[in-house]
Amino acid sequence: MDRLANRVMLLWGVRRAGLAILAGALGALALPPFSFVAALFVSFTLLVWLMDGTASAPQSGRLARWRSTFLIGWLFGFGYFVAGLWWLGNALLVEADEFAWALPLAIFGLPAFLALYYGLATWLAGLLWSDGFGRLAALAASFGLIEWLRGLLFTGFPWNAIGYGVMPIPIMMQSAAAIGIFGVTTLAVFVLSAPALIATRKGAPVGLTLALLMVAAHFGYGAYRLHEQAAPGRFDPPLAIRIVQPVIDQARKMDNGEDRLAVFEEHLALTALPPKPGVRRPDVIVWPETSVPFILTETPGALARIADVLQDGQILIAGVVRMEAGAAGQEPRYYNSIYAIDSQGQIIAATDKVHLTPFGEYLPFERFWNRLGISNIVDMPGGFTAGARHALITLPSGQSFYPLICYEAIFPNELTSDVSRAAALLNITNDAWFGRTPGPYQHFQQARIRAVETGLPLIRGANSGISASVDGYGQIKEGLDFDQKGVIDSTLSGAFVPSWDIYTRETHFWLLIIMMFLIAGISRMGLKMRLN
The missing domain is CATH 3.60.110.10 (Carbon-nitrogen hydrolase)
Structure with a gap:
């Protein structure tokens, strides 16, 4: 796995761009009707290694690094949204004689726009990138925050947020009751990225342990909620x-x-x-x-x-x-x-x-x-x-x-x-x-x-x-x-x-974001101290 990670990190040019698009497209297999959750593990592991390669590559300056980290996220998002939203073009075929010309805009134009959000996510994560598990926290917080923004800006379009890919069955859906879809997205990105630590090793024991605890909490809360005693019904009579x-x-x-x-x-x-x-x-x-x-x-x-x-x-x-x-x-x-x-x-x-x-x-x-x-x-x-x-x-x-x-x-x-x-x-x-x-x-x-x-x-x-x-x-x-x-x-x-109300879920979500950014910030500061 070390050799594979090194090969991904050393990719450049067209091969690097192609792998970023492929990684994003692969992640869309976790969405319905396929619901192949393992695809997202591969997808985000590759994204972390691609980001590692960008962070370690010699750059001419800060702007060049920012451009590279943004581009990786944009390419990843473009692949994810084309593979996950291509079906939107089908609506234009109902009256094909009038709207078929717009198929490229639906299939590629909208994904190109939505990919800007993921470009912003990787750019933001790149500002706090480090060589340990803190970089996973940076990626998780950035994706959680940007997915939340995607649901608000320009009337919002939070379709296929990453968190939906890790909730194929009811036991894996219940965490949304406590932290909402964007909170699930935040924790999911950390867990999905964790396999990258196996190859890069720095921070692997702590990072993998945290990821396993998150998975255990996710399933544990799901099992608890599915077996809890519900409140009296609101349908009397049925x-x-x-x-x-x-x-x-x-x-x-x-x-x-x-x-x-x-x-x-x-x-x-x-x-x-x-x-x-x-x-x-x-x-x-x-x-x-x-x-x-x-x-x-x-x-x-x-x-x-x-x-x-x-x-x-x-x-x-x-x-x-x-x-x-x-x-x-x-x-x-x-x-x-x-x-x-x-x-x-x-x-x-x-x-x-x-x-x-x-x-x-x-x-x-x-x-x-x-x-x-x-x-x-x-x-x-x-x-x-x-x-x-x-x-x-x-x-x-x-x-x-x-x-x-x-x-x-x-x-x-x-x-x-x-x-x-x-x-x-x-x-x-x-x-x-x-x-x-x-x-x-x-x-x-x-x-x-x-x-x-x-x-x-x-x-x-x-x-x-x-x-x-x-x-x-x-x-x-x-x-x-x-x-x-x-x-x-x-x-x-x-x-x-019984469920948490929307305000409590949002509070839990923001606490998660703050916690992840704190972990990422502390890790980044530790890296700077070691380099100095």
């Missing part, structure tokens, strides 16, 4: 939920004409299916995001048709496009919304999507892009308008759902204090845009982690999958795989799982 997964081709929903009414009727037909013998009649039926392919309140008879299908006391929760009439001379406003509709066909609750998808649901600097002939992927005049705030969906029984529309589920820091009053998380989405690619599986995993972080069960309805009923430990109770048409009948009677 609530029977039906999740409808209709598997509607995206092109059908976008076509005008009678096919839209046929799509609506397909949802109603699945809603009306009798439950299996011994299974309760559903109290609440959930349709996916934008499941109604027209403006519901502007379509005569649509609400009455829903009332015809719903039985007394049943509630339909449906993803819709909501329209508000504009002022004189102005275009109407459109919202990506959720309606709760009772068995009389009345809308009893509504909420709008707050965090819209750039270039999907709205165009930043729209006038500039329109002058270049570039339009929004979702064909809506002016795009969607963002809602003012997350509003709970409250049922007549008094129980409330915390709504997360589509990719709102990937933002842990945007859960408001209202989540403490909710009985469950409700995530509706339409991942049909991305086809049978890793995208829907990655999205589902991130939604599961929100359930673990909050301790709330998750009701997830997706047009083409993955739909599921998930408990507060991230365990799947019932589910339908991608492209599997049907319904899920599940009962929400499970207990509420």
Whole structure:
């Protein structure tokens, strides 16, 4: 292993750049649907050795060293994000005649931008780089901090944070309840980088011991939490939920004409299916995001048709496009919304999507892009308008759902204090845009982690999958795989799982960051003293 480490450290030029890209791409194998965690150990071990080579190479000055450490991280990130996000290009093929030209931007342009974050992470780690286990702490703190920033800057896009790669099963998810996804990322990078110490040896006994203790704590806390006594349930009496997964081709929903009414009727037909013998009649039926392919309140008879299908006391929760009439001379406003509709066909609750998808649901600097002939992927005049705030969906029984529309589920820091009053998380989405690619599986995993972080069960309805009923430990109770048409009948009677609140998780995360930077700083100071 010593020889391998030395060969990696001595690489230069194209070979060095190629290995950095390959190391990042290899790490993406740890993400769903592959969930091959060992790939990240290889990935980060190679990254440490590449950083070692940069730190030990003769440089013309500080700026040259900074440029080298940044470039290593950028190349690593480029490989990771291309391999992990290439499927985004599939959304452009739904209307290929209009958007196929943008495939290179989706497959390579966005990863090139996101890789800047990883370049900043390795540059920051390089400032505190040393020859012992302290350099692992520098890398861990830097990645944890930069991943946190990636979830905030430029509207945020924390998709596929490194921590998701080490949480393939429930026992490995529970640490997120205490330190959040970014805290898990911080500890994960330290552990994943630890094998590099076996070859370089300096600080190996202490560094490997710390890594093993972190792994033991990760699994130990997971085992403890999965076997702890949960708090009393928030569903009294139990609530029977039906999740409808209709598997509607995206092109059908976008076509005008009678096919839209046929799509609506397909949802109603699945809603009306009798439950299996011994299974309760559903109290609440959930349709996916934008499941109604027209403006519901502007379509005569649509609400009455829903009332015809719903039985007394049943509630339909449906993803819709909501329209508000504009002022004189102005275009109407459109919202990506959720309606709760009772068995009389009345809308009893509504909420709008707050965090819209750039270039999907709205165009930043729209006038500039329109002058270049570039339009929004979702064909809506002016795009969607963002809602003012997350509003709970409250049922007549008094129980409330915390709504997360589509990719709102990937933002842990945007859960408001209202989540403490909710009985469950409700995530509706339409991942049909991305086809049978890793995208829907990655999205589902991130939604599961929100359930673990909050301790709330998750009701997830997706047009083409993955739909599921998930408990507060991230365990799947019932589910339908991608492209599997049907319904899920599940009962929400499970207990509420006590969890740290968002403020406590953030405090734990920042304490981890400070601790890692302190270890890195002390190690760096020790190296300077030895050199002097």
